[in-house]
Amino acid sequence: MAVYTQLSAETLAELIAQYDVGELVSAKGIAEGVSNSNWLIETSGKDGAGARFILTMYEKRIDLSDLPFFLDLLDHLAAQGCPVPRTIHDRAGASFRWLDGKAVALIEFLPGVSVDHPTEGQAYSVGAVLAEMHLAAEGFAASRANTLGPETSAQVLAECGEAALAEIAPALPATIAQAREVAEAWPTDLPRSIIHSDLFPDNVLMRGDEVSALIDFYFACTDAMAYDLAVTHAAWSFSSDGHGYRAEIGRALVQGYESVRKLGKDERAALPVLAQGAALRFVSSRAQDWIETPADALVTRKDPMAFVRRLDFYRREGGDLFTA
Amino acid sequence: MAVYTQLSAETLAELIAQYDVGELVSAKGIAEGVSNSNWLIETSGKDGAGARFILTMYEKRIDLSDLPFFLDLLDHLAAQGCPVPRTIHDRAGASFRWLDGKAVALIEFLPGVSVDHPTEGQAYSVGAVLAEMHLAAEGFAASRANTLGPETSAQVLAECGEAALAEIAPALPATIAQAREVAEAWPTDLPRSIIHSDLFPDNVLMRGDEVSALIDFYFACTDAMAYDLAVTHAAWSFSSDGHGYRAEIGRALVQGYESVRKLGKDERAALPVLAQGAALRFVSSRAQDWIETPADALVTRKDPMAFVRRLDFYRREGGDLFTA
Structure with a gap:
């Protein structure tokens, strides 16, 4: 910033x-x-x-x-x-x-403000606009590979190394193997479009319950639409430290999404692993930034554990979470 | 920033x-x-x-x-x-x-942009608006002492000490005695009003040659109006490193000011010492900040020498500069 x-x-x-x-x-x-x-x-x-x-x-x-x-x-x-x-x-x-x-x-310039603590109505709108964006992007001719997929997360974490990860937090080294598992289980035949892939609350401008703008498309790429929903779920449905899952927000996001574009059975079944992959994408980039940023730098380092907690939650509860 | x-x-x-x-x-x-x-x-x-x-x-x-x-x-x-x-x-x-x-x-919110390299027309407008402000402020009931006058500059430089000043630049220690001289020669009976006292180009918003806003009044105080013109002269009429005096800008500022409010003979006669005092106000605060800010801090330290050069210029040329 x-x-x-x-x-x-x-x-x-x-x-x-x-x-x-x-x-x-x-x-x-x-x-x-x-x-x-x-x-x-x-x-x-x-x-x-x-x-x-x-x-x-x-x-x-x-x-x-x-x-x-x-x-x-x-x-x-x-x-x-x-x-x-x-x-x-x-x-x-x-x-x-x-x-x-x-x-x-x-x-x-589009008006609107980014919310910190979304309401159900806001989450529903965000889900719906995300689906609209996926459908609207289908006619876009160009494509761009996702350079931050599950293989990259697994590789980045492996390169950080167990010792450096353990120094950040004792629970982090286990994510190396978990990321490998997720990469191996990754579905490759889900319906694709252009996805935003970084739709955190600060990349959405709202006026009341209405989405006035999606912004910051600099991670946009061609990938599974359900993965974008999983990223958005991980970004919106938890307290920022990853401790508290807000079930009503997660539900509203998916419902809003499906009000515009119904998820296929294969997409629903894939959501638990996609959500783990989404969490790992941020665990890995935050762990890497943490190691590369000196502790006394004026930049605030983002805690990778906030997404390890999400990852744990999806590993534990993901199976039930996304059943319709 | x-x-x-x-x-x-x-x-x-x-x-x-x-x-x-x-x-x-x-x-x-x-x-x-x-x-x-x-x-x-x-x-x-x-x-x-x-x-x-x-x-x-x-x-x-x-x-x-x-x-x-x-x-x-x-x-x-x-x-x-x-x-x-x-x-x-x-x-x-x-x-x-x-x-x-x-x-x-x-x-x-007022529109306008701050110029880096003012034109004569812009300097004339700034001078005129400064005078309008002085006249408009005369009816303002409240007052506030200037806490950054010539006595303060002299004291701050003395407290920095010759050794610390010499470490910044060899020419700086001499300003301790110069500031003392200026404080002793300071006129006390010039016409007063509320003055801005920090009217650098980034505190003026312009549209073309028109001043659309004066902003950032957080140094405003009750003091000699001619001193405010001297501060503005020091802030606008030089290249930012203080090397190049832009005579046409200095002239346009004073002419613009006098198009609204004629300077008294006493004010004109005082301008050389007022301008030296203005330069010393920024020499002293910059020297103090320099000493207090670690060299490896991410904040850019502003060079006090940029105002020592203005001070030298006013000591050398001030006598002729402000004769009508």
Whole structure:
């Protein structure tokens, strides 16, 4: 959560002039995005009535060859009526430009706030919009492999090593074998589409019970739709430390999803292992970040145990949890 | 430049409900303010047409007993037609509230961007608006002593000590005696009003050549108006490292100021020493911060030499600079 780069008003005004959005009126660096710098931009608008945008500068982590996939996906989904911000193209039609050697994109601003403690009604809406997104994405021509699947989780944990994992928490080394099991049991023939694959509450903007925007598609990839539901289930249905399962939220998410797209029998049967895989995806990346981030760094390290607790819960209760 | 505190959407919505501004629509933590956390807030507005605000949470440095002074001053100046954001009062009429043990205030959002490299036209406008503010503030009943005057600068530099100052830069120890001289030569009978006393380019929002807002009044105090012009001169008329004096900018600032409020002979005569005092105010606070901030801290330390160069310039050229 940072603004890595300072851009002068003069530089921003010049950049904005490359788009048909009116003149720069206001620009505030915003504290969002883990690996990007972001500005909330206001312009006079094409018609003088004012318009707002998010300007994103891609600082690191993202593979720039993936950028057209992410930005075109937003346009495709928005055109299908999904609550997703559109990419603004410049006067020459480009979806991103270069500034100081970094890629930047201008993206529609959508209202809404991210909730910390969702209600059932909100979870139901999120489930429904996730399913709508899956259906809307089916017509999208491009594809992108999931680079953070169960094999990767298993490999990352193995590479961390038992000793380093045990130093973080005594329960962590056991996840090496568990991740291997999950990778071996992973279903490969479930219905696929483009999935968000990181739909945590802070990537959903809401107004009351309505979803006003899904944002931050920078992990989007081609994979099983039911896996996306499993990720969302793991992200929304627990207290953030992973201790308390909120059954009514988990149920509402799945019900909301099925109000738009009925799960197949194979998808339902796969949900327990998919949910374990979802938990392991975050266990592994958090464990890796923990080991790579010095304890005295100013960055807050995220506790992998919050997702080990989810993993344990899915191993223990997953069988009953997802039966209709 | 940071957001120190995380506030959940639920907490923000509850806070906003204490004001007559409609419902919370959007909230983005913004990377502004050195000792505050700030959010750009959008609400549905009283009439449903939408409204925007800056929510400021006072984290440190500020003496809370001064807060009513700062917030009421905004209201007074805005009512006089100055481009200054109004303080929004809550339903009970309070200009600030408490949240998690910290004071928060809701302040009008005004458009505009801060320029890095001002034009003459912009400098002229800033000078004029500064003078308008001085005149508009004359009717303001409250007062606040300047806690960062020439005596303080001299004392802070003396307390830093020659050895520590020399470690930062060889030219710094000489400023101890220079600050003492300036404090002794300081005029005490110049016309006073409320002054901003920190009007750097990032505290001015502009649209083209027009000033759309003066912001960040948290150093405002009762002092000589000509001193405020001297601070603004030091802040606007040099390259940021203090090397290059931009004569046309300095001239335009003073001309703009005098287009609204003519300087007295005594004020003009005092400008060279006032400008030295302005430079020393930032030399001393930067030197102190430098010594108190570990070299490996993630915070960028601001170089006191950037203002020693301005000080030298004013000592050398000040006599001719401000003759009409």
